[in-house]
Amino acid sequence: MQGNTGDWQTFQxxxxxxxxxxxxxxHLAPCDGMDVPTFRPGQFLTVRLPAGExxxxxxxxxxxxxxxxxxxxxxxxxxxxxxxxGLSVPPGRVSTHLHDHVQVGQxxxxxxxxxxxxxSEPSQxxxxxxxxxxxxxxxxxxxxxxAAQGTRRTWFIHACENGRAHAFRDEVASLAARAxxxxxxxxxxxxxxxxxxxxxxxxxxxxxxxxxxxxxPIDDYECYLCGPPGFMQALYATLIGLGVxxxxxxxxxxxPASVLKSGKTSQGEANATASQAAPAVGAGAIVxxxxxxxxxxxxxxxxxxxxxxxxxxxxPDFSCRAGVCSTCRCALRSGAVxxxxxxxxxxxxxxxxxxxxxxxxxxxxxL
Amino acid sequence: xxxxxCWYVAAHDRGVGRALxxxxxxxxxxxxxxxxxxxxxxxxxxxPHRKLPLSKGRLHDAxxxxxxxxxxxxxxxxxxxxxxQGNIPPSARVRSYPLVERYGMVWIWMGEPEMADPATxxxxxxxxxxxxxxxxxxxxxxxxxxxxxxxxxxxxxHVAWVHVSSFAGAGTESQPLKIDVSDRGVVVxxxxxxxxxPPYYGPxxxxxGNCDRLQHYEVVFPSIGVNKSIFTPVGTGGSAEILDPRAxxxxxxxxxxxxxxxxxxxxxxxxRNTDPLNEEITRRMDDGALAAFLEDRDILNAVQIGMDxxxxxxxxxxxxxxxxxxxRALQRLIEAEATARRDSGST
Ligand SMILES: Cc1cc2nc3c(=O)[nH]c(=O)nc-3n(C[C@H](O)[C@H](O)[C@H](O)COP(=O)(O)OP(=O)(O)OC[C@H]3O[C@@H](n4cnc5c(N)ncnc54)[C@H](O)[C@@H]3O)c2cc1C
Ligand code: FES
Ligand code: FES
Ligand SMILES: [Fe+2]
Numbered sequence: 046m047q048g049n050t051g052d053w054q055t056f057q058x059x060x061x062x063x064x065x066x067x068x069x070x071x072h073l074a075p076c077d078g079m080d081v082p083t084f085r086p087g088q089f090l091t092v093r094l095p096a097g098e099x100x101x102x103x104x105x106x107x108x109x110x111x112x113x114x115x116x117x118x119x120x121x122x123x124x125x126x127x128x129x130x131g132l133s134v135p136p137g138r139v140s141t142h143l144h145d146h147v148q149v150g151q152x153x154x155x156x157x158x159x160x161x162x163x164x165s166e167p168s169q170x171x172x173x174x175x176x177x178x179x180x181x182x183x184x185x186x187x188x189x190x191x192a193a194q195g196t197r198r199t200w201f202i203h204a205c206e207n208g209r210a211h212a213f214r215d216e217v218a219s220l221a222a223r224a225x226x227x228x229x230x231x232x233x234x235x236x237x238x239x240x241x242x243x244x245x246x247x248x249x250x251x252x253x254x255x256x257x258x259x260x261x262p263i264d265d266y267e268c269y270l271c272g273p274p275g276f277m278q279a280l281y282a283t284l285i286g287l288g289v290x291x292x293x294x295x296x297x298x299x300x301p302a303s304v305l306k307s308g309k310t311s312q313g314e315a316n317a318t319a320s321q322a323a324p325a326v327g328a329g330a331i332v333x334x335x336x337x338x339x340x341x342x343x344x345x346x347x348x349x350x351x352x353x354x355x356x357x358x359x360x361p362d363f364s365c366r367a368g369v370c371s372t373c374r375c376a377l378r379s380g381a382v383x384x385x386x387x388x389x390x391x392x393x394x395x396x397x398x399x400x401x402x403x404x405x406x407x408x409x410x411x412l
Numbered sequence: 413x414x415x416x417x418c419w420y421v422a423a424h425d426r427g428v429g430r431a432l433x434x435x436x437x438x439x440x441x442x443x444x445x446x447x448x449x450x451x452x453x454x455x456x457x458x459x460p461h462r463k464l465p466l467s468k469g470r471l472h473d474a475x476x477x478x479x480x481x482x483x484x485x486x487x488x489x490x491x492x493x494x495x496x497q498g499n500i501p502p503s504a505r506v507r508s509y510p511l512v513e514r515y516g517m518v519w520i521w522m523g524e525p526e527m528a529d530p531a532t533x534x535x536x537x538x539x540x541x542x543x544x545x546x547x548x549x550x551x552x553x554x555x556x557x558x559x560x561x562x563x564x565x566x567x568x569x570h571v572a573w574v575h576v577s578s579f580a581g582a583g584t585e586s587q588p589l590k591i592d593v594s595d596r597g598v599v600v601x602x603x604x605x606x607x608x609x610p611p612y613y614g615p616x617x618x619x620x621g622n623c624d625r626l627q628h629y630e631v632v633f634p635s636i637g638v639n640k641s642i643f644t645p646v647g648t649g650g651s652a653e654i655l656d657p658r659a660x661x662x663x664x665x666x667x668x669x670x671x672x673x674x675x676x677x678x679x680x681x682x683x684r685n686t687d688p689l690n691e692e693i694t695r696r697m698d699d700g701a702l703a704a705f706l707e708d709r710d711i712l713n714a715v716q717i718g719m720d721x722x723x724x725x726x727x728x729x730x731x732x733x734x735x736x737x738x739x740r741a742l743q744r745l746i747e748a749e750a751t752a753r754r755d756s757g758s759t
Contacts, residue, residue, distance in 0.1 A: 364729060365729050365730045365733060366730050369733045369737065370736075389736055389737060389740055
């Protein structure tokens with residue numbers, strides 16, 4: 046066994062289904078016929094594509110959209126990322142590969158569920174699920190759990206282009222038909238004539254504070270927010286304006302985290318579904334795992350380089366995770382780190398303790 | 413290995429009387445007794461003639477007489493009688509250790525006598541306040557290095573496995589611990605908001621319903637554990653300084669005195685801000701503390717053997733963060749003291 050193979054597991058694609066023109070679901074089952082590991086609604090899987098022609102391995106994360114009680118397979122639902130209009134750049138690599146080349150019967154290498162954008166379970170507060178575009182995938186898993194429990198008043202509010210882009214409409218509608226605690230609200234930016242005929246949506250245009258106020262009863266909500274950065278910034282400000290306190294707003298970015306609170310627009314807005322591999326959005330150091338042979342942009346959501354490495358399938362040695370045992374000591378081939386917890390013993394020149402540090406600019410680690 | 417220029421608890425004051433009582437502190441053999449007028453005395457427990465322990469001799473009004481040839485020493489360690497030859501050799505003297513009685517205990521200064529300043533004795537807030545109740549406390553010996561005891565006093569997590577019967581449950585808390593290192597020692601603490609009061613403390617609370625709760629585990633140099641619990645009505649927690657009048661405070665003081673590198677003496681008592689005269693509560697708290705400390709002793713004695721005989725390296729876990737930071741800081745003080753001693757030319 047190599048030191049850093051992590052918990053990578055091989056799963057088989059047992060079903061592929063087009064949810065919309067742009068979004069395809071993949072059902073992934075363990076190759077050994079066992080149940081899938083349990084997960085908390087909102088968590089994601091990490092998918093690894095082996096190094097191809099360019100020689101770089103690609104890692105992408107996809108939220109689990111299947112019901113948490115479904116133990117036979119995980120479902121991920123992937124939006125095809127074309128090149129942004131007007132740019133002559135290649136289309137999204139992993140999403141395009143999954144759409145065009147991954148078929149039923151093939152295997153995918155994944156990491157078990159991770160992430161802490163999860164439904165807070167012991168709470169009995171009312172819930173607002175607010176999604177834009179493909180950002181609804183974690184909400185679908187949460188809606189299944191909330192409908193199955195049947196106790197917490199829940200609104201599933203979704204914004205998308207039109208009915209053709211509205212994934213899981215029937216699945217969520219049938220949940221709402223059975224669960225009295227779950228209600229839905231759809232806001233289409235540019236509905237088709239067919240949508241109008243079918244009465245398929247509740248509101249038209251962008252989702253605004255006035256629209257939310259028009260139907261939401263006053264309540265003490267716990268909010269879950271996921272969608273393109275522009276959508277998230279607007280909705281975050283709207284929720285704060287409606288008196289929801291910051292601690293009750295949970296959110297997930299499908300790309301590098303951008304600034305939510307300052308009101309400053311981050312550059313990420315231009316590229317609504319920017320991925321980790323997309324060009325720099327805000328400041329972000331490049332972390333290179335030299336022995337594993339890949340580089341990833343540092344993500345502020347991770348607390349330490351150790352956590353970040355683990356999220357990308359590298360498994361460095363550790364014991365205390367508190368800066369006191371030196372087990373996680375590793376050579377810094379280049380760059381520097383800053384400590385948020387002072388190491389008990391100096392790691393020595395050219396070395397770093399990665400459980401209690403973050404990159405200070407680009408770094409290359411001997412991992 | 414030990415910090416010397418500091419005060420340790422040598423004994424409960426009820427443990428020192430008109431009898432010669434041998435003890436060992438920081439590897440030094442000492443004899444404790446009281447003079448006829450009640451002052452406690454600590455002398456080196458070895459006669460300068462043939463090193464017979466003075467504790468094997470006889471205690472007179474103001475002097476200890478050696479049990480072999482009768483050299484006698486007063487409370488300052490000076491020889492006051494040499495019955496076999498009449499004149500007293502000037503070099504016939506034993507070391508005398510500064511002592512102070514405070515908080516019902518006899519404190520001893522193990523370092524350079526001229527540096528002994530009673531103002532630097534660990535201070536107990538609210539001592540003597542008639543609104544506070546104090547337990548009788550106790551003393552016991554452990555067969556382990558004193559730093560395994562300070563490790564234990566900075567580690568709330570062991571409660572869930574070691575004190576299953578006494579305070580069960582507290583180790584499953586997910587609220588993270590805060591670690592503060594200062595020049596007084598290390599504090600590992602957390603506030604837990606809106607919790608049901610634990611059954612052990614419930615009967616002592618002057619309010620009903622849930623509580624905000626502080627767990628404060630502190631070790632002060634050289635090796636004094638202060639374990640403070642606060643239970644205050646929901647919404648009033650968050651600060652140990654500004655307390656709601658209904659808050660219940662209990663502080664457990666744990667004074668660890670190293671005997672040798674592998675043996676330690678443990679003195680303790682508890683201090684609470686309620687029911688000062690309630691003997692029933694005092695007895696219950698004394699019983700609870702003793703039961704818990706016996707559970708710790710059983711584990712720590714076995715840890716010393718396990719570590720001595722280890723054939724493979726041991727691990728440090730996240731739960732050790734406070735303890736290891738304490739060890740490091742104390743080590744620095746001990747090294748600084750040794751350097752100062754070398755520089756000043758004394759031994
Ligand atoms: C926690 C989390 C959960 C997620 N869940 C989901 C999910 O459930 N469903 C989902 O579909 N996605 C999800 N994502 C997003 C997903 O991980 C990928 O980021 C997404 O699929 C795009 O990856 P890609 O490899 O296809 O695109 P990349 O190859 O990374 O490219 C991204 C975009 O940049 C463009 N581009 C390429 N080169 C350039 C250039 N030189 N200049 C400018 N633009 C360029 C591409 O055309 C594309 O539009 C999630 C992300 C996170 C972080
Ligand atoms: S894991 Fe112990 S110092 Fe990093
Ligand atoms: S878990 Fe701590 S000694 Fe075994
Ligand atoms: Fe204990």
